[in-house]
Amino acid sequence: xxxxxxxxxxxxxxETRRHFLRKCTSGIGALALGSLLGGCGKVIDQMGxxxxxxxxxxxxxxxxxxxxxxxxxxxxxxxxSQLELFDYKPELQKLDGLDCPPSLLEGKRFAFIxxxxxxxxxxxxxxxHGQSGAWVSDRLPHFSKVVDDVAFLKxxxxxxxxxxxxxxxxxxxxxxxxxxxxxxxxxxxxGTENENLPGFVVLVSGGTTPSAGKSVWGSGFLPxxxxxxxxxxxxxxxxxxxxxxGMNRNLRKKSIEAINKINQETYEEFGDPETLTRISQYExxxxxxxxxxxxxxxxxxxxxIHQMYGTEPGKASFANxxxxxxxxxxxxxxxxxxxHWGWDSHGAGKAEALxxxxxxxxxxxxxxxxxxxxxxxxxxxxxxxxxVWGGEFGRTPMxxxxxxxxxxxxxRDHHLEAFTIWMAGGGVKPGITYGETDEIGYYGVKxxxxxxxxxxxxxxxxxMDHEKLTYQFQGRPFRLTDVHGHLIKDxxx
Amino acid sequence: MKKIxxxxxxxxxxxxxxxxxxxxxxxxxxxxxxxxLLVHLPIGILLLxxxxxLLSKKPQFQSMKGAVPFALLWGGIFALLSALxxxxxxxxxxYATDTLFWHQWLGISVGVFAILAxxxxxxxxxxxxxxxxxxxxxxxxxxxxxxxNLTHGNDYLTRYMPTSLKKIAGIPIETVKREIVLENVDExxxxxxVIQPILTNKCVSCHGSNKMKGELRLDAKExxxxxGETGNVLLAGNxxxxxxxxxxxxxxxxxxxxxxxxxxxxxxxxxxxxxxWIANKASFDQTVAQLQxxxxxxxxxxxxxxxxxxxxxAVFAMTDIQPANPKHLSQLEEAxxxxxxxxxxxxFVEVTYQQKVQPFGNAQLKALEKVASQVVWxxxxxxxxxxxxxxxxxxxxxHLVRLRLDxxxxxxxxxxxxxxxxxxxxxxxxxxxxxxxVLSHLQAIPTLQHVFLWQSKxxxxxxxxxxxxxxELKVDTGFTHHTIKNSPQKES
Numbered sequence: 001x002x003x004x005x006x007x008x009x010x011x012x013x014x015e016t017r018r019h020f021l022r023k024c025t026s027g028i029g030a031l032a033l034g035s036l037l038g039g040c041g042k043v044i045d046q047m048g049x050x051x052x053x054x055x056x057x058x059x060x061x062x063x064x065x066x067x068x069x070x071x072x073x074x075x076x077x078x079x080x081s082q083l084e085l086f087d088y089k090p091e092l093q094k095l096d097g098l099d100c101p102p103s104l105l106e107g108k109r110f111a112f113i114x115x116x117x118x119x120x121x122x123x124x125x126x127x128x129h130g131q132s133g134a135w136v137s138d139r140l141p142h143f144s145k146v147v148d149d150v151a152f153l154k155x156x157x158x159x160x161x162x163x164x165x166x167x168x169x170x171x172x173x174x175x176x177x178x179x180x181x182x183x184x185x186x187x188x189x190x191g192t193e194n195e196n197l198p199g200f201v202v203l204v205s206g207g208t209t210p211s212a213g214k215s216v217w218g219s220g221f222l223p224x225x226x227x228x229x230x231x232x233x234x235x236x237x238x239x240x241x242x243x244x245x246g247m248n249r250n251l252r253k254k255s256i257e258a259i260n261k262i263n264q265e266t267y268e269e270f271g272d273p274e275t276l277t278r279i280s281q282y283e284x285x286x287x288x289x290x291x292x293x294x295x296x297x298x299x300x301x302x303x304x305i306h307q308m309y310g311t312e313p314g315k316a317s318f319a320n321x322x323x324x325x326x327x328x329x330x331x332x333x334x335x336x337x338x339x340h341w342g343w344d345s346h347g348a349g350k351a352e353a354l355x356x357x358x359x360x361x362x363x364x365x366x367x368x369x370x371x372x373x374x375x376x377x378x379x380x381x382x383x384x385x386x387x388v389w390g391g392e393f394g395r396t397p398m399x400x401x402x403x404x405x406x407x408x409x410x411x412r413d414h415h416l417e418a419f420t421i422w423m424a425g426g427g428v429k430p431g432i433t434y435g436e437t438d439e440i441g442y443y444g445v446k447x448x449x450x451x452x453x454x455x456x457x458x459x460x461x462x463x464m465d466h467e468k469l470t471y472q473f474q475g476r477p478f479r480l481t482d483v484h485g486h487l488i489k490d491x492x493x
Numbered sequence: 494m495k496k497i498x499x500x501x502x503x504x505x506x507x508x509x510x511x512x513x514x515x516x517x518x519x520x521x522x523x524x525x526x527x528x529x530l531l532v533h534l535p536i537g538i539l540l541l542x543x544x545x546x547l548l549s550k551k552p553q554f555q556s557m558k559g560a561v562p563f564a565l566l567w568g569g570i571f572a573l574l575s576a577l578x579x580x581x582x583x584x585x586x587x588y589a590t591d592t593l594f595w596h597q598w599l600g601i602s603v604g605v606f607a608i609l610a611x612x613x614x615x616x617x618x619x620x621x622x623x624x625x626x627x628x629x630x631x632x633x634x635x636x637x638x639x640x641x642n643l644t645h646g647n648d649y650l651t652r653y654m655p656t657s658l659k660k661i662a663g664i665p666i667e668t669v670k671r672e673i674v675l676e677n678v679d680e681x682x683x684x685x686x687v688i689q690p691i692l693t694n695k696c697v698s699c700h701g702s703n704k705m706k707g708e709l710r711l712d713a714k715e716x717x718x719x720x721g722e723t724g725n726v727l728l729a730g731n732x733x734x735x736x737x738x739x740x741x742x743x744x745x746x747x748x749x750x751x752x753x754x755x756x757x758x759x760x761x762x763x764x765x766x767x768x769x770w771i772a773n774k775a776s777f778d779q780t781v782a783q784l785q786x787x788x789x790x791x792x793x794x795x796x797x798x799x800x801x802x803x804x805x806x807a808v809f810a811m812t813d814i815q816p817a818n819p820k821h822l823s824q825l826e827e828a829x830x831x832x833x834x835x836x837x838x839x840x841f842v843e844v845t846y847q848q849k850v851q852p853f854g855n856a857q858l859k860a861l862e863k864v865a866s867q868v869v870w871x872x873x874x875x876x877x878x879x880x881x882x883x884x885x886x887x888x889x890x891x892h893l894v895r896l897r898l899d900x901x902x903x904x905x906x907x908x909x910x911x912x913x914x915x916x917x918x919x920x921x922x923x924x925x926x927x928x929x930x931v932l933s934h935l936q937a938i939p940t941l942q943h944v945f946l947w948q949s950k951x952x953x954x955x956x957x958x959x960x961x962x963x964x965e966l967k968v969d970t971g972f973t974h975h976t977i978k979n980s981p982q983k984e985s
Contacts, residue, residue, distance in 0.1 A: 066836070378970075380899060
């Protein structure tokens with residue numbers, strides 16, 4: 001009897017005012033059209049795309065023929081100094097050690113610089129490379145060999161000078177929490193061509209996740225099926241994926257089928273897309289038990305590949321993640337996001353000094369990212385894979401003086417007015433430099449590009465119009481670039 | 494009656510919660526789109542009613558008199574109904590606000606006047622009724638015209654009016670060009686052929702004969718020289734002091750930037766052209782050759798004369814390709830292929846073969862041939878072809894742009910079909926056993942841009958020959974980087 005009462009109570013709990021009103025309207029409007037369509041699992045979304053509710057990751061046609069089918073985004077969390085890598089400023093060398101002129105400080109806010117800092121010249125020597133004559137410092141000896149495949153954007157700028165908001169702005173289009181990440185937008189817009197693997201894979205190295213946490217690959221207000229799936233390069237690639245002890249794959253299959261049946265009934269009753277997310281995630285997890293270990297196993301790669309990347313199977317490293325990125329690209333994963341942490345070269349300690357930790361970071365990424373570009377290229381994958389490299393902002397031409405004191409190690413503070421990123425492959429003009437900063441690398445003076453412009457361009461290369469990729473939320477359509485973003489036409493081949 | 498009342502009550506009750514939702518916006522627009530369908534009903538009914546009203550004054554048509562009130566009532570009801578769905582349609586936005594305002598209120602007036610005329614007629618106030626009816630008809634004409642303007646644009650009616658008639662009617666004659674169309678860069682008059690078209694396209698909608706914001710007109714030489722309310726906009730030879738240049742180069746969030754936010758901004762190249770024009774004393778009659786354009790400017794102008802074309806393959810511009818038969822596409826999937834449309838509303842598809850399912854045989858080939866015109870990207874990476882395969886039939890896939898055969902079992906003697914692929918740009922043969930014998934086939938593909946031969950049996954000499962025969966062709970042969978110590982290329 002008690003169970004019966006409880007069931008009745010549950011039913012009343014579910015019958016809220018909102019349900020009542022919804023039933024009223026759909027009755028009166030006599031347009032059960034929406035629910036009719038929803039009933040057979042096919043929904044036309046705001047963008048006019050026919051979506052199969054039961055297969056949220058199904059590949060969808062882009063707005064126009066794309067240049068790139070997938071993207072590998074190498075994010076350098078903490079933001080490497082452009083002035084020690086790509087943005088060569090001999091004038092700044094001449095000013096090294098002099099007090100910063102007040103004109104550069106007026107009305108500016110810095111994360112750590114106080115009072116009057118000293119100017120800081122480039123810490124490493126630069127040379128021009130390749131036919132394009134791109135300037136690269138001696139910290140990236142491998143990468144300097146492939147500059148002719150790369151487009152540098154030297155006058156990037158952002159709105160945020162702290163890591164977490166700047167990372168959020170770069171990856172989600174807004175500096176605060178709650179927006180979907182670029183990878184979520186892309187998989188929402190395009191789905192994936194390989195439904196046996198996640199469409200949006202995240203690989204993290206450098207010891208820790210970016211400052212903004214996992215929100216940088218979160219799905220925000222999009223259905224959670226579109227959030228990034230973090231894979232590890234050491235141990236089980238995806239946690240909790242293997243069968244629990246005492247349960248074999250057949251039993252697992254049966255229990256998932258039973259759970260999904262119940263979930264399907266729940267979905268038919270309530271129509272909550274999150275239920276579908278859950279169903280497809282159970283199914284994907286089951287498929288991934290087979291496909292992920294195969295894709296993530298780099299130990300069978302030939303020796304010359306390991307030498308080329310500098311990989312050591314079983315270790316968590318940026319190099320391993322680069323090799324994984326290539327393997328995932330071969331398997332048609334749509335969005336492959338790498339994070340490498342530790343670029344925040346303030347100089348407040350050895351690990352974050354331009355003359356120590358920064359050197360190590362350069363060594364960790366140089367060979368592997370170069371190998372990734374070359375490896376994609378010879379396999380014919382670079383033509384259809386967009387590779388993007390960069391941090392969330394730049395670094396000041398002034399030396400950081402935390403607490404107004406000269407510090408033991410050399411470092412630079414956060415800087416939002418100018419930084420360098422590079423892009424390669426997938427429809428990007430190779431061997432060009434776009435944008436220019438002033439003589440000391442403080443401001444962009446020509447062809448500046450905001451992070452929203454970068455996002456618009458990335459979506460364009462993947463075949464999407466950033467103004468048309470929208471999602472209705474809280475009464476208005478949202479998009480990755482919000483109300484901003486201009487296509488950077490000059491870098492598109 | 495009671496039932497209807499309840500229905501309305503619920504509709505009102507539910508509307509606040511519902512009106513916020515996306516579904517409701519769509520529903521409004523859904524009904525709104527019936528506006529063009531409905532509007533012609535009241536037009537027809539009211540016009541006919543008015544004719545009958547006029548005619549019925551003559552004895553021989555007197556019998557029509559009785560039909561007029563009926564037609565008036567229904568004409569009025571349909572007019573109001575059209576106005577309602579019209580209002581729904583307007584929630585979609587994008588209409589000229591002034592025109593919309595008049596269209597909306599005059600449209601409502603049509604219905605209100607007609608119904609008032611009906612009521613008065615019923616109360617035998619014939620004279621008042623007639624005048625209201627006449628007003629309704631007048632409103633109808635104006636509303637209809639404005640509606641046409643809203644949908645088709647203000648100059649829709651008169652655009653193709655003969656020039657002589659336009660002169661009589663006092664309609665301005667458009668002689669200036671809207672688009673930069675250059676036949677010969679050197680002979681082009683910079684102002685007439687380049688600068689004015691930019692201004693006409695981007696500025697004249699607010700700074701022209703219809704609107705003169707800031708008392709400035711930019712539609713002809715005299716007006717440009719006259720300037721606006723703050724004086725001159727053009728200081729020949731002085732770019733920085735020329736308001737015309739200053740305002741178009743302000744940052745987009747600046748209050749004074751032109752064109753203002755929401756309007757199409759000028760292209761970077763357009764700004765460069767205006768800058769160069771002003772710097773060159775803003776000549777109104779000199780040609781590009783006389784002005785000795787620097788290379789940068791010449792390149793921009795040359796782009797107008799000879800557009801470099803879309804960077805995607807021209808195949809995508811074909812308009813006569815029908816979408817593939819869905820039945821054929823599902824047959825293709827049954828045969829082990831995965832099929833993805835290239836883009837929305839494009840007939841073209843990308844096709845990938847999944848080797849795991851079954852070996853590639855004639856059945857697969859047949860399935861492909863059924864969608865031969867639609868396949869532009871074909872991925873046969875890792876495919877093992879059956880021995881008996883008539884692979885030359887792949888040549889029927891005449892629109893192929895990208896072909897991946899890497900790591901497949903393809904042999905030299907199976908490669909002749911590529912010569913017939915007139916659009917092929919990308920050919921991936923890495924990891925295959927093809928040798929120098931394949932190179933003559935590659936040379937025969939006119940459009941080929943990129944070929945991949947890493948880990949194939951093609952010799953360095955062969956590649957050298959290929960490169961010299963097709964200098965624009967990019968050939969990827971593998972790693973040349975110093976980090977690779979044991980790569981197979983180095984060993985060989």
